[in-house]
Amino acid sequence: xxxxxxxxxxxxxxxxxxxxxxxxxxxxxxxxxxxxxxxxxxxxxxxxxxxxxxxxxxxxxxxxxxxxxxxxxxxxxxxxxxxxxxxxxxxxxxxxxxxxxxxxxxxxxxxxxxxxxxxxxxxxxxxxxxxxxxxxxxxxxxxxxxxxxxxxxxxxxxxxxxxxxxxxxxxxxxxxxxxxxxxxxxxxxxxxxxxxxxxxxxxxxxxxxxxxxxxxxxxxxxxxxxxxxxxxxxxxxxxxxxxxxxxxxxxxxxxxxxxxxxxxxxxxxxxx
Amino acid sequence: xxxxxxxxxxxxxxxxxxxxxxxxxxxxxxxxxxxxxxxxxxxxxxxxxxxxxxxxxxxxxxxxxxxxxxxxxxxxxxxxxxxxxxxxxxxxxxxxxxxxxxxxxxxxxxxxxxxxxxxxxxxxxxxxxxxxxxxxxxxxxxxxxxxxxxxxxxxxxxxxxxxxxxxxxxxxxxxxxxxxxxxxxxxxxxxxxxxxxxxxxxxxxxxxxxxxxxxxxxxxxxxxxxxxxxxxxxxxxxxxxxxxxxxxxxxxxxxxxxxxxxxxxxxxxxxxxxxxxxxxxxxxxxxxxxxxxxxxxxxxxxxxxxxxxxxxxxxxxxxxxxxxxxxxxxxxxxxxxxxxxxxxxxxxxxxxxxxxxxxxxxxxxxxxxxxxxxxxxxxxxxxxxxxxxxxxxxxxxxxxxxxxxxxxxxxxxxxxxxxxxxxxxxxxxxxxxxxxxxxxxxxxxxxxxxxxxxxxxxxxxxxxxxxxxxxxxxxxxxxxxxxxxxxxxxxxxxxxxxxxxxxxxxxxxxxxxxxxxxxxxxxxxxxxxxxxxxxxxxxxxxxxxxxxxxxxxxxxxxxxxxxx
Numbered sequence: 001x002x003x004x005x006x007x008x009x010x011x012x013x014x015x016x017x018x019x020x021x022x023x024x025x026x027x028x029x030x031x032x033x034x035x036x037x038x039x040x041x042x043x044x045x046x047x048x049x050x051x052x053x054x055x056x057x058x059x060x061x062x063x064x065x066x067x068x069x070x071x072x073x074x075x076x077x078x079x080x081x082x083x084x085x086x087x088x089x090x091x092x093x094x095x096x097x098x099x100x101x102x103x104x105x106x107x108x109x110x111x112x113x114x115x116x117x118x119x120x121x122x123x124x125x126x127x128x129x130x131x132x133x134x135x136x137x138x139x140x141x142x143x144x145x146x147x148x149x150x151x152x153x154x155x156x157x158x159x160x161x162x163x164x165x166x167x168x169x170x171x172x173x174x175x176x177x178x179x180x181x182x183x184x185x186x187x188x189x190x191x192x193x194x195x196x197x198x199x200x201x202x203x204x205x206x207x208x209x210x211x212x213x214x215x216x217x218x219x220x221x222x223x224x225x226x227x228x229x230x231x232x233x234x235x236x237x238x239x240x241x242x243x244x245x246x247x248x249x250x251x252x253x254x255x256x257x258x259x260x261x262x263x264x265x266x267x268x269x270x271x272x
Numbered sequence: 273x274x275x276x277x278x279x280x281x282x283x284x285x286x287x288x289x290x291x292x293x294x295x296x297x298x299x300x301x302x303x304x305x306x307x308x309x310x311x312x313x314x315x316x317x318x319x320x321x322x323x324x325x326x327x328x329x330x331x332x333x334x335x336x337x338x339x340x341x342x343x344x345x346x347x348x349x350x351x352x353x354x355x356x357x358x359x360x361x362x363x364x365x366x367x368x369x370x371x372x373x374x375x376x377x378x379x380x381x382x383x384x385x386x387x388x389x390x391x392x393x394x395x396x397x398x399x400x401x402x403x404x405x406x407x408x409x410x411x412x413x414x415x416x417x418x419x420x421x422x423x424x425x426x427x428x429x430x431x432x433x434x435x436x437x438x439x440x441x442x443x444x445x446x447x448x449x450x451x452x453x454x455x456x457x458x459x460x461x462x463x464x465x466x467x468x469x470x471x472x473x474x475x476x477x478x479x480x481x482x483x484x485x486x487x488x489x490x491x492x493x494x495x496x497x498x499x500x501x502x503x504x505x506x507x508x509x510x511x512x513x514x515x516x517x518x519x520x521x522x523x524x525x526x527x528x529x530x531x532x533x534x535x536x537x538x539x540x541x542x543x544x545x546x547x548x549x550x551x552x553x554x555x556x557x558x559x560x561x562x563x564x565x566x567x568x569x570x571x572x573x574x575x576x577x578x579x580x581x582x583x584x585x586x587x588x589x590x591x592x593x594x595x596x597x598x599x600x601x602x603x604x605x606x607x608x609x610x611x612x613x614x615x616x617x618x619x620x621x622x623x624x625x626x627x628x629x630x631x632x633x634x635x636x637x638x639x640x641x642x643x644x645x646x647x648x649x650x651x652x653x654x655x656x657x658x659x660x661x662x663x664x665x666x667x668x669x670x671x672x673x674x675x676x677x678x679x680x681x682x683x684x685x686x687x688x689x690x691x692x693x694x695x696x697x698x699x700x701x702x703x704x705x706x707x708x709x710x711x712x713x714x715x716x717x718x719x720x721x722x723x724x725x726x727x728x729x730x731x732x733x734x735x736x737x738x739x740x741x742x743x744x745x746x747x748x749x750x751x752x753x754x755x756x757x758x759x760x761x762x763x764x765x766x767x768x769x770x771x772x773x774x775x776x777x778x779x780x781x782x783x784x785x786x787x788x789x790x791x792x793x794x795x796x797x798x799x800x801x802x803x804x805x806x807x808x809x810x811x812x813x814x815x816x817x818x819x820x821x822x823x824x825x826x827x828x829x830x831x832x833x834x835x836x
Contacts, residue, residue: 085830093729093829114733121731132726132833136281148274149732156273199730 038104039066040207040239041090046099048085059085061262062099067207070237072230074250077259083243084211086259090241091124091209092116121150125200129212131192133184133199140180143167143198150203170198174228190221197228207239208232214249226252274727275736279743282716289748292712295705296752296809297759303698303805304760304797309767310691311801312794317687320609323398325676326360326644328657333670336588336630337363337641344643351663355651358395361640363387363624367585369557369617371574378582379574381557384615385585387624390414396646399618402607403552404428404577414550414620416602421577429576436578436600440543548580549623550602556614558604577601583617588628588639595627653677702809706816709748713741713820724824725832738825745817749810757806764795 043065049058059082067073067090077083088094089101092108101109108119120126133142141148144167148156156163171177174194184192193213200208210229214222230252232238242253250256258265282289330348332338341361349356367385370378390412394400400409404422407413419432429435559573575581584596599619607613622638625631630639647656653675660673677684717724724737763770771782771793 088830091729093833117728117731117733119731120729126729128729128833132722132729134278134723134726136278136285136723141277145274145727146730148277149727149730149736151273153273153276 038068039102040069040071040104041241042066042100042102043086043089043096044100044102046086046089046096046101048082048089048094048096059262060089060096063259063262063264065090065257065264067239067241069206069239070233072233072240072242072252072254073257074242074244074253074255075257075259076244076247076250077265078245081259082262083245083259087209087211087241087243091126092119118150121146122203123206125197125203125205125208127193127196127200127208127210127213129215131184131189131196131216133192133195135184138181138183139171139176139187139195140164140167142184142195143171143202145199146203167198167202170201171195174198188221189217190224193217193221193225194228197225201232205238207241210240210242212244213242214244214246222249274732275740275743278740279747282720282740282744283747283751286716289709289712289716289744290751292708293705293748293752293813295708296702296749296813297756299698299702299705300753300756300805300809301760301763302701303695304757304802305763305767306694306698307691307801307805308760308764308795308797309793310687310694311796311798314684314687314691315796316794317609318684319398320607320612321680321683322676323401324607324609324612325679326397327647327653328645328660328673328675329642329679330645330660330664331642331672331674332640333672334641335592337639338643338671339632339639340637341640341643342637344640347663348643348645348660351659352645352647352656355647355656356645357648358392358646359643360389360392360396361621361638361643362389362393363621363628363630363639363641365585365624365628365641367583367617369553370582370584371558371579372581373574382615383554383557383583383617385583385624386616386618387621388412388618389621393618396644399605402605403603404555404606405603408552408603412552412603414552414602416547416550416578416600421603427571429573431577433578435576436547437544439578543580547600547602548598549600549620551581551583551599552603552605552618553581553601554613554616555604555606556610557617558601575601577603583619585628588630597627699808699812702812705752706812709745709813709816710819713745713817714823716744717741717820717824720824721827721832721835724827725829725835728827728829729833734825737827738821741817741821741824742814745814745821746810748817749813752813753806753809756809757802761797764797767793767795 043063046060046063046065047058048060049056051057059080063082063086065075065086075083075086085094089096089109092101095101095109099109100107103119103123108116134145137145144163147159147163151159151163168177168180171180174197176191176194176198179187179191179195184195187195193216197213208229213225213229217225226249229240229242233240233254240253242250244250255267257267330344338344345359345361348359364384364386367383369381369383371381372378388399394412400412403409403412405417405420406423407417407420416436417432419430419434421431422428553575558575559571561569561571564570578601580598580600582596582598584594586592587595605613605616605618621640625638625640631637632639645656647653657673657675657678664671664673727737727740728734774782
């Protein structure tokens with residue numbers, strides 16, 4: 001849709017890699033064993049490519065990935081390896097060219113846009129590298145945004161007090177009680193990311209999808225965010241999928257999946 | 273909820289968008305002002321035209337008019353029936369008025385002389401309210417009033433009998449000064465009067481006004497030209513004080529040049545005591561409007577109620593010849609329609625009929641040139657007109673039967689057309705403003721691409737994203753239109769003050785009373801029109817935001833999130 005050249009660095013990088021290795025590409029996909037336990041969210045044989053001018057650039061070349069309930073999985077890989085794309089597919093922000101995305105046993109990639117909108121709103125919380133807060137809204141309003149989306153005007157106004165209490169409670173958990181009426185531009189990077197975490201949790205989702213949540217933060221703030229995620233995973237059994245390019249950060253997760261050139265390269269548990 | 277909140281926040285934080293609706297505001301304000309002024313104008317014109325013209329006019333093309341007014345009026349009464357409220361007969365004839373001014377000169381103006389029945393004319397059309405004297409507004413009289421013309425108008429000079437007497441006194445003083453041997457001339461004047469009486473008899477015999485227009489023996493004195501009775505003053509002492517200030521019978525007042533008319537009672541015409549037949553002059557005939565050195569509008573009156581004027585017009589014979597007589601201005605007619613004020617002069621109907629020879633002396637039947645009707649409020653004018661046309665077919669009667677709308681149709685249509693075209697043009701201006709909104713909105717959508725991606729990532733459906741921008745456009749339109757309407761209403765309320773301010777600023781008259789004869793700019797604020805304008809502007813704003821909103825709705829969330 002957008003023709004803006006900015007923001008396409010991962011795509012461009014992957015295009016270069018893919019085209020240089022196009023001849024070497026066999027088209028073979030990783031044969032992976034489907035796990036015995038049912039996944040909360042799973043990608044099966046997912047391929048995804050982007051159209052760049054006349055070129056078809058494959059990003060995911062048949063990825064199998066699943067996350068069990070209560071798991072903390074990190075996906076690592078170089079820029080252009082397709083990890084963000086995989087996360088977007090898992091978060092129903094995009095649909096795969098081939099393959100399936102399943103929520104439990106329900107296939108989600110071919111349902112209506114409305115169903116997927118509701119899924120995004122209610123069942124996943126998302127955290128992004130660039131925080132992605134709405135600049136016009138205050139911290140508290142940003143946290144409340146998913147509820148504003150899911151509830152109509154009247155029902156929102158009816159539950160306003162309860163919603164607000166929950167937002168304040170979450171902001172207290174992430175340590176931002178003193179920033180309720182600040183606008184994003186008045187917050188530091190760490191504070192913005194903590195706001196984003198609170199926002200991701202407001203609808204009590206089943207899982208959290210984090211795209212490089214520490215990518216723009218200093219080590220101290222990164223550690224804090226990671227600690228919050230780990231606490232959530234441990235205390236509330238929240239399922240977390242975290243994309244990162246930093247192995248040290250990936251180590252914090254219970255399991256690590258490595259993507260390389262659009263394929264799952266290695267899977268490790270604990271320290272990789 | 274987020275849609276309302278976000279559009280509200282966008283409205284409050286995007287000043288560029290507010291700038292883009294300034295044109296909507298201005299367009300709406302202009303529309304409000306134009307519509308108010310135009311409908312004020314149109315209303316004023318309608319009211320005046322209708323008032324002056326009466327509802328239906330049955331007019332004869334013939335020189336001598338309709339031969340029998342009474343018969344016609346009876347017939348019309350029976351045709352129109354219960355719808356008829358009032359009816360009056362009128363004679364009108366093109367004429368020329370000579371207004372004597374100092375130094376023996378006179379001002380000549382072409383006029384439309386109307387003979388009216390003072391009892392019924394004011395019932396048929398709105399005539400009385402345009403007169404200057406309050407008593408004449410109640411009931412028209414062709415007798416000069418003692419004074420009190422145009423109360424409350426300080427610029428209007430004192431008029432009436434007081435003015436007439438003062439004027440005559442001054443004239444006589446001048447004359448006495450110029451002719452010290454007044455007593456000697458008194459006798460000569462008496463002789464001249466006899467000679468004039470003789471001439472008058474001749475004139476009524478052959479109807480040749482020229483024979484008396486050039487009296488060989490009348491000593492027309494310098495400085496007395498304005499006063500048409502240069503010799504009358506010499507009979508000062510013979511006039512009895514107990515003679516009431518009345519109009520002399522017509523036959524006694526016909527010769528202006530130095531004769532001394534005598535009425536049946538033997539009273540000599542004395543301008544201090546007597547008047548000619550009354551005439552109501554259109555105010556613009558008797559005055560000019562100009563600007564003094566300070567830029568103030570001033571009226572200069574050539575004559576005032578109490579002064580005498582000479583009116584010349586053709587008679588109704590097969591070979592029309594000019595007849596003329598002196599009339600005393602008894603009031604002025606100010607409808608503020610310059611066309612009428614500068615052409616209409618009203619005299620008593622009977623006087624005009626007799627002077628034009630529009631009567632049958634054997635049967636005592638009087639002819640008129642038109643009959644004017646007033647019908648019941650709400651009656652169908654066109655239906656009555658058509659009924660009358662049926663009864664007075666054009667093949668038999670050379671009459672034109674028209675409603676006031678027919679008569680002023682082109683003028684009314686022109687005003688209507690002007691209003692329509694102005695509205696179209698101004699709505700085009702708002703449409704141009706709509707394109708401004710479109711461009712601004714595209715910019716805002718591009719600027720907000722990431723936010724749109726965020727909203728979609730948080731589960732906002734495309735329709736919701738779209739309605740953010742539609743709401744935003746709607747809000748902008750409402751703000752712009754309301755602001756424009758407020759601005760326009762303020763402008764309309766203070767339009768005369770603003771006109772005055774612009775005048776002092778530029779030194780140019782915005783709304784020139786010398787042209788329009790309005791003291792104030794008339795405005796009518798029509799609520800329905802305002803609503804239409806506001807709704808139209810809001811609709812244009814919403815339509816302009818549809819495309820950008822669609823674009824926003826179609827943004828791919830992933831690409832939108834990557835947008836920087």
